[in-house]
Amino acid sequence: MTIETTTTGILVVIVIMSLVTLATRWGGVYLMSYVRISPRIESFINTMASSVLIAIIVPMAFEGDLGARLALFTTAMMVVVLKKPLPAIAAGVAMAALTRMFW
Amino acid sequence: MSTLSTPYQLQPDRVRAEFLRLLPISLFVVAFGAAFGLAAVQTGLTPFQSSLMSVAVFAGASQFAVLDMWGPEIAILPMMAVVFAINSRHLLMGASLYPMLKQLPPLKRYGILLFLTDANWAVAAQDYQNGKRNLEVILGGGAVIWLAWLVGTLLGVYFGGLLDDPQRLGLDMVLGCFLLSMALGGKTSPRILVAWTVSGAAAMAAFWWLPPHTHVVVGALAGGAVGYFWLERDES
Structure with a gap:
């Protein structure tokens, strides 16, 4: 099953993409409305929440260049020391730029 | 956690404050929106189609992925599978906010989820870990990111990429560093x-x-x- 990328076809592609993405934005909350929130489930979703971030970042570090790795490392150190996100993000990005200037 | 079970009222002034709070990060979203706009017109989409996609889909990684699959014809099911897989993290992100979202009436609950994306969710999740209920950032922060994604796409469509090489400036790491700082800022x-x-x-x-x-x-x-x-x- 294929769609030709004519004017109408492209509109259909965009509508399909939108509906699929909407299903992901709504689906998790919709499904949760059928789940009884026990302490165990609450513990599951709370631990899952920050694990989403880790699961995004770790492959970024593994697959990234040296600049990417040093950027994440710098941000991590700065957040732990300063407890403030904005300087930590700025330092991480600056570190990536600096590293890539020399490699 | 008794404060977490009282009904939730979205505060308009806090929505505005969260809009402004995510304004800095959304400047980087403009840069990536421009990259998408440029890639879209180079792939053969019209300016209108490119912008419509950004407005309606509002999920950058999946939009780039579909451009990669572009041709005279697009296979529907593989395209749907790729979009679903890339965006499936929304399922978990939405679910993690459910204890707060269930306190909103359904119309508002599903309404603000239209704006759910990585950065505003990360703020809401971190605040929740620290005992603060913040759904305003989903709406206000999401709106500013959505606007930035549209403005960026339009700039890219009409003026090309804003920066020759955003990677050289480390800009590809902004979102990663942002998400990492949110993870480490929680309990x-x-x-x-x-x-x-x-x-x-x-x-x-x-x-x-x-x-x-x-x-x-x-x-x-x-x-x-x-x-x-x-x-x-x-x-x-």
């Missing part, structure tokens, strides 16, 4: 650290050995499983 405990280790390992295993785009969901569910079987004493 940590031995349980959380074990969950993160499991999550990271599972994400890498999925990245190497499972179909593409599955690593976020696999890692997150593996981390969540640690929480399911290991309850913190004050939560039970």
